[in-house]
Amino acid sequence: MKSLSNPAVKQSLATVLQVCMLCLVWLLASRLSHAFLPEIPAGVLGMFLVLAALALGWLPLSWCKSGARWLLAEMLLFFIPATVAVVQYPQLMGSIGLRIVLVILLSTVLVMTVTSLVVDAGYKFEILLKRRKRQHGVL
Structure with missing residues (x-):
């Protein structure tokens, strides 16, 4: 359990969890898009869901910041x-x-x-x- 008290390990674990959370938002948006709004891509719908959650205070920025930063840094992999x-x-x-x-x-x-x-x-x-x-x- 000593390794979990290491700040670098905590940060890495937080990043992985945040990326997983963002992937779950995308999956939810994909389901919503296919069911109700097929003309809106799931990525765009997911972005608006996250933006709305941030604006309404339901989702603190600290809960997705490092995961989003990592995804943006590794964007080349998606191309x-x-x-x-x-x-x-x-x-x-x-x-x-x-x-x-x-x-x-x-x-x-x-x-x-x-x-x-x-x-x-x-x-x-x-x-x-x-x-x-x-x-x-x-x-």
């Missing part, structure tokens, strides 16, 4: 199947490769732009909320 597909079908890349590359570049720029605008708007909204709390004397 390996796409890379294998490109390697397996070089004739596809030769015939329409330029169009695919342009679509990938354009979509990446669009996603990064929209993400930056949303993060900026969220930051400004958070500052506005803090200012209102200070004006009303509530900290």
